[in-house]
Amino acid sequence: MVSVTVQNLEKVFPPNVYALRDVNVTIKDGEFLVVLGPSGSGKTTFIRCIAGLETPTKGRILFGDAPVIDVERGINIPPAKRNVGMVFQNWALYPHMKVFDNIAFPLKIKKLPKSEIERRVKEVAEALEISNLLDRYPRQLSGGQQQRVAIARALVKEPQVLLMDEPFSNLDARLRISAREFVKSLQRRLKITTILVTHDQHDAYALADRLMVINNGVVQQISTTDEVLNNPANIFVAQFFGDPPINILEGEGRGDHVDLGDLKIPIPAPQGKLQVGIRPTDIYIADQPLSPEDLELKPGRVLLVEYLGFTPVAVVKWERIEVRAVMYNKLKEGSLARVFLKKEGVKLFQNGVRIK
Ligand SMILES: Nc1ncnc2c1ncn2[C@@H]1O[C@H](COP(=O)(O)OP(=O)(O)OP(=O)(O)O)[C@@H](O)[C@H]1O
Secondary structure, three states, rough: OOOOOEEEEEEOOOEEEEEEEEEEEEEEOOOOOEEEEOOOOOOOHHHHHHHOOOOOEEEEEOOOEEEEEEEOEEEEOOHHHOOOOEHHHHHOOOOOOOOHHHHHHHHOOOOOHHHHHHHHHHHHHHHHHOOOHOOOOHHOHHHHHHHHHHHHHHHOOOHHHHHHHOOOOOOOHHHHHEEEEHHHHHHHHOOEEEEEOOOOHHHHHHOOOOEEEEEOOEEEEEHHHHHHHHOOOOOOHHOOOOOOOOOEEEEEEEOEEEEEEOOOEOOEEEEEEEEEOOOOOOOEEEEOOOOOOOOEEOOEEEEEEHHHHHHHEEEEEEEOEEEEEEOOOOOOOEEOEEEOOOEEEEEEEEOOOOOO
């Protein structure tokens, strides 16, 4: 396997759409990188540039030490010679071919001997637990099975790099979870350098060794999922990654505290307007503090109790401000609640950029 190094990558679509701006990232040998961003952020363009299906306007990409594209030096290795496996959003199986032939297709193009093709298709089918499906047509398979066939077809070439573009988007919620587990354990087993693109933060959280968050073609942050969650680089990242979503409140820095109007939080903060980010897991309703360091705020009114996953989260209101807070007791809507804050979880932003 290889590392993938992306340097100063830019893609401008005519007349003037900047799909990618100066992207720099190195994906280590055997690493699982997830690229997370909203619709239109440049994710597909990024992965297609790596596959060779799109030609960047600037920059270079190396597999190990070897450039597969270097715009300035005029190097552009065609997709078939890059030895990448690609799984597309719609899986792109050939409907008129049986599973065996779908998987065998990339090897037939390479004109490998029949016996070799047979051996490799059987091997990959076994690894993906679809040996019993080789005689069926794609329409005779469930979504999860079709996805495995698409992955088998990507892997049968024994690629150096596996690229997956929204591979779970056609699966229902339950299948999605088992498909994620499957992809993760397969990647661990094969130790194949993998880049997966998704707009779904749950995919990202479940799969990524490292996460690259992108918006408007600009990389916002590249780090482990925990680091992105606990130390988001800016407000966009803080709001885009995290479930339940982070509370963002307008405040005023006053040196030794932040003034939120209804509440004053005793943490050091530069003078002036700022935004305060508090994850619902860092502000909670309970009968007593979970830890002696946690700060008790003024009691707030429980406006609403909602369930995010199976976790009860309350919308708490003071005079003006409202936040979502995890709930550890069974208070009814309308009750006055004791509210506690984990001060170390409070994040401060100025002009959208993280300052603390
Ligand atoms: N062939 C093209 N011609 C012109 N503009 C394009 C082309 N392909 C993509 N774009 C534009 O480039 C930007 C990035 O698109 P891209 O498909 O990479 O985003 P994405 O993050 O993958 O989005 P989605 O999640 O919706 O698939 C968008 O503004 C898109 O409209």
